Amino acid sequence: MTKRQSKLEAINLDAYYGDFQALKNINIAMEEKAVTAFIGPSGCGKSTFLRTFNRMNDYIDGFRTEGQILLDGRDIYATDVRVDELRKEVGMVFQKPNPFPKTIFENVVYGLKIQGIKDKKTLQETCEKSLQQAALWNEVKDKLDKSALALSGGQQQRLCIARALAIQPSVILMDEPASALDPISTAKIEELIYELKKDYTIVIVTHNMQQAGRVSDHTAFFYMGELVEYAKTKTMFTSPKDTRTQNYITGRFG
Amino acid sequence: MPQIDEELNRLREKLLEMWDLVDYQLTSGRDAMANADHELAQRIIKLERKVNSYDIKIDRLCENFLALYTPVAVDLRAVLAVLKINTNLERIGDTAEGMARFVCKLDRPFDPELVELTKVLVMYDEALVMFRECRTAFVKDDPKHAKQIIKLDKALNKIYRKSDVVITNYLQANSDRIPEGLALLSIIKKLERVGDQVTNMAEEIIFYREAKVVKHKGKKKKKD
Numbered sequence: 001m002t003k004r005q006s007k008l009e010a011i012n013l014d015a016y017y018g019d020f021q022a023l024k025n026i027n028i029a030m031e032e033k034a035v036t037a038f039i040g041p042s043g044c045g046k047s048t049f050l051r052t053f054n055r056m057n058d059y060i061d062g063f064r065t066e067g068q069i070l071l072d073g074r075d076i077y078a079t080d081v082r083v084d085e086l087r088k089e090v091g092m093v094f095q096k097p098n099p100f101p102k103t104i105f106e107n108v109v110y111g112l113k114i115q116g117i118k119d120k121k122t123l124q125e126t127c128e129k130s131l132q133q134a135a136l137w138n139e140v141k142d143k144l145d146k147s148a149l150a151l152s153g154g155q156q157q158r159l160c161i162a163r164a165l166a167i168q169p170s171v172i173l174m175d176e177p178a179s180a181l182d183p184i185s186t187a188k189i190e191e192l193i194y195e196l197k198k199d200y201t202i203v204i205v206t207h208n209m210q211q212a213g214r215v216s217d218h219t220a221f222f223y224m225g226e227l228v229e230y231a232k233t234k235t236m237f238t239s240p241k242d243t244r245t246q247n248y249i250t251g252r253f254g
Numbered sequence: 255m256p257q258i259d260e261e262l263n264r265l266r267e268k269l270l271e272m273w274d275l276v277d278y279q280l281t282s283g284r285d286a287m288a289n290a291d292h293e294l295a296q297r298i299i300k301l302e303r304k305v306n307s308y309d310i311k312i313d314r315l316c317e318n319f320l321a322l323y324t325p326v327a328v329d330l331r332a333v334l335a336v337l338k339i340n341t342n343l344e345r346i347g348d349t350a351e352g353m354a355r356f357v358c359k360l361d362r363p364f365d366p367e368l369v370e371l372t373k374v375l376v377m378y379d380e381a382l383v384m385f386r387e388c389r390t391a392f393v394k395d396d397p398k399h400a401k402q403i404i405k406l407d408k409a410l411n412k413i414y415r416k417s418d419v420v421i422t423n424y425l426q427a428n429s430d431r432i433p434e435g436l437a438l439l440s441i442i443k444k445l446e447r448v449g450d451q452v453t454n455m456a457e458e459i460i461f462y463r464e465a466k467v468v469k470h471k472g473k474k475k476k477k478d
Contacts, residue, residue, distance in 0.1 A: 210324055237326040237327060238326070238327060238330065238331070238465065239331075239465035246327050250326060250327055250328065251256065252258075
């Protein structure tokens with residue numbers, strides 16, 4: 001078996017909110033064009049960790065990291081890294097769909113316009129491609145000029161995914177992307193993740209064990225700021241090595 | 255106790271009830287055979303329906319458990335083990351019934367000389383030990399015990415392998431006892447199957463507790 005290249009890597013990563021240490025010596029390497037799921041109880045550090053990959057935590061007072069996060073082998077916390085450039089490379093989708101109060105079209109091309117792209121044809125082509133990739137095109141192609149807020153929750157979330165795809169990232173971070181959605185919309189998002197991993201590296205935080213099992217190739221279990229276990233998802237959900245992992249995934253924690 | 259544990263306990267209890275029922279069939283089968291006891295043999299045959307209804311009930315309980323609890327890791331292995339042990343128990347029940355049907359055709363007990371030569375009672379006792387010890391291993395969740403049980407199957411296989419020659423020689427000298435000889439040969443074959451089925455059950459206990467697949471490992475080694 002040939003070893004696939006690591007797209008994202010954390011080396012001896014510690015993270016602090018003031019005096020509180022949220023992540024403790026995390027070491028992990030994530031494969032390119034694969035889905036990695038982060039699981040663990042609330043407050044275990046998984047979302048903090050996810051947000052280090054596009055430096056979303058930088059806005060939080062007192063937040064600091066030690067150690068390294070590598071994207072394609074390059075330290076994203078290095079002083080010469082521009083955060084706006086990093087975020088073009090690493091897109092993010094949040095728990096609650098958060099479309100802007102604009103039209104569907106304006107939402108998708110928002111990132112491109114911020115980058116200064118004004119060419120109408122480019123914007124239209126990117127909009128269609130992104131919506132198709134997000135499996136939303138057929139549902140919205142005739143109402144691109146309508147408000148995004150009129151879409152259903154599931155459609156809004158796929159719109160947010162399309163918006164993230166439009167800037168052509170190579171990594172997509174998803175923080176509980178389906179936890180606010182009904183089972184049908186959840187299934188669509190999961191199917192979408194499965195399709196997207198052919199072209200993107202995806203990291204997903206989820207509290208839904210079955211979802212982690214269905215969508216991810218690898219799973220990492222976090223507990224109290226530590227990475228307890230990281231393995232192939234099928235190994236993790238059939239024969240986890242650590243008792244804490246077993247207790248968590250079988251619902252017997254604490 | 256978490257609800258999932260209560261449900262798993264219910265499954266285990268139901269399986270143990272079935273285990274006891276099949277134990278009764280198997281144990282009585284030995285007495286019925288030794289004494290050509292038709293009445294006892296009939297009782298064993300009748301019990302088969304009850305064993306079958308347990309089989310269906312346990313399958314249904316497992317199906318519900320899988321659908322409602324979507325178990326993972328040790329819970330998933332537990333329910334898979336229960337499913338497979340259930341199947342093997344049902345087959346052992348079938349085997350006991352089959353042996354009882356042979357007993358019903360006997361008009362007198364087997365010739366003691368034939369019984370002695372074939373070691374069928376030794377084999378039967380060994381099969382019963384395996385069957386009961388496997389129950390103990392399951393109750394105690396003890397994979398080490400299960401591994402010991404698998405080793406016991408060798409004794410059954412040894413007797414089984416010799417039985418063809420022993421019975422052929424016996425029939426050459428006692429040509430008036432052909433049906434009796436053939437019936438005993440069939441019973442020996444069935445006992446050999448019981449040994450295999452208990453081995454399967456013991457392997458499931460190891461899989462459940464240690465997440466290790468041990469089945470077919472022995473056969474592989476032999477081929478090598």
